[in-house]
């Protein structure tokens with residue numbers, strides 16, 4: 001009974017040897033039950049049977065970037081990177097004049113610089129809009145040319161990665177503010193505004209993107225007065241913006257719904273106007289909540305730009321396909337799709353990683 | 369009961385007689401439900417009023433009508449000479465002059481304590497940031513929480529959050545402060561720190577309307593106690609009269625219920 005009270009503190013002891021170290025980790029994570037053990041063994045077997053042949057194809061037996069298609073066809077045991085070696089510039093820049101291809105390359109660099117800078121929250125200030133405007137002007141000059149001694153390049157010749165980036169970045173950048181307005185409108189007290197926003201969102205969401213692109217390229221010209229023509233790229237861009245805005249509006253509405261009524265009342269009670277309340281109190285919280293679904297939309301739209309192939313624009317996927325139609329390189333589709341797959345993956349994975357970091361940063365401090 | 373009242377150390381003050389709130393024949397319905405019935409209420413500058421009554425009697429609804437968080441459908445409400453109508457300009461003007469403290473604090477979780485306090489002065493009163501921060505710090509000092517100014521609301525205790533909420537309202541230099549059960553969401557040991565701040569405000573002559581079940585606060589601070597039941601003001605009187613000599617049966621029933629534990 002007297003032992004109930006511990007008068008002297010117990011000394012620190014090391015944990016038992018069988019609960020720490022790699023063996024313990026294996027046991028508790030991979031072999032903690034019989035079905036888990038079976039799963040572990042199955043997965044291992046699968047990896048052992050799949051990885052060596054893949055690495056063999058990808059690297060060991062592969063032909064280098066300077067190989068020719070004849071060599072590759074004679075020994076088909078490995079990847080033929082000669083295809084990428086020869087077609088790289090076509091896949092990346094499409095039909096852009098060969099000697100001018102430094103311009104789309106620079107365009108890609110400008111976009112990446114803008115995007116990387118935009119990731120830094122210190123730049124989330126109104127003046128950064130001017131930086132974007134300057135960046136986009138530079139992009140327009142580079143791509144179109146016609147000034148400063150640059151030859152004029154029609155936008156029908158644009159293609160490859162710059163086209164993919166232009167469609168998705170400009171599309172999402174314009175769609176984002178529009179979607180905020182749509183989401184606010186959908187929750188508005190004004191019936192007319194509300195009906196308009198709901199109708200728009202539901203109409204667009206009920207139609208596949210492909211049909212919207214078709215409509216934009218085939219039907220829109222029918223409605224325009226004679227002599228007025230909007231170019232194909234712009235039409236596709238508009239279709240993308242309309243589509244993305246509707247989806248993002250729903251993601252943002254989800255965030256708005258999660259904000260407690262008390263936040264609106266506190267803002268009202270302090271005398272903030274509607275727009276002050278939205279900008280300073282409601283949207284910062286709602287957008288932070290909406291980051292996961294928003295990034296989801298961003299990622300799917302980045303990939304959906306590949307649908308423009310159906311209206312005859314050559315984005316990254318389109319140029320890869322076109323490269324494959326060269327008779328001497330027909331059949332090397334694995335190399336082509338792996339290559340552009342990796343490019344898409346790098347972009348999408350960076351978005352995903354960044355959004356996780358942003359979520360953590362925004363939630364730091366004010367979580368209970 | 370009568371002994372408890374005479375202990376009250378009520379700060380002496382004389383009222384100016386100048387009227388700041390005038391409600392005449394105010395009625396409100398939620399659909400078919402008549403939640404406020406013919407409310408007539410005049411409040412003078414510097415007056416401290418405690419509103420009490422059973423749950424669901426319309427106390428919150430009444431004080432929320434005073435800054436138009438709820439809309440009344442009949443009657444007139446005039447605050448500091450401005451009538452509350454659908455006119456948005458008037459509503460914004462009134463809200464600048466009327467501070468409100470909520471049961472659940474409603475601090476802005478994405479802003480620091482200091483930013484919570486400076487937001488409205490900067491955006492609504494167009495005050496320069498430095499001045500707003502200086503004033504905010506002085507109010508935060510007054511509610512004894514200045515050292516937490518850089519923290520986020522989620523890092524504070526309930527009592528601290530409610531004191532920040534009071535400071536946030538004060539930063540707008542309101543002419544009237546409305547409190548809707550400011551201590552009912554708090555753990556018992558935190559009630560006192562919030563009540564102390566409110567008593568301090570009362571001593572400084574702030575016009576206050578306070579919905580609360582803290583009868584000790586009512587006795588020691590209030591100039592007038594208003595009892596509401598089923599949407600009506602049943603009785604209003606000085607705390608001495610109200611607690612020792614209630615006029616209506618409903619008041620007596622209510623008092624016996626809340627004072628018996």
Ligand SMILES: Nc1ncnc2c1ncn2[C@@H]1O[C@H](COP(=O)(O)OP(=O)(O)OP(=O)(O)O)[C@@H](O)[C@H]1O
Pocket residue numbers: 398401403421422423424425426427428429430
């Ligand atoms: N938005 C609303 N819609 C319909 N009825 C409501 C609404 N808000 C409140 N009520 C009803 O109005 C009545 C008065 O509510 P109110 O919140 O003013 O009461 P209260 O006196 O503050 O009560 P409590 O002490 O519980 O806070 C209640 O019966 C409540 O159910």
Ligand SMILES: [Mg+2]
Pocket residue numbers: 427428429548549
């Ligand atoms: Mg209430």
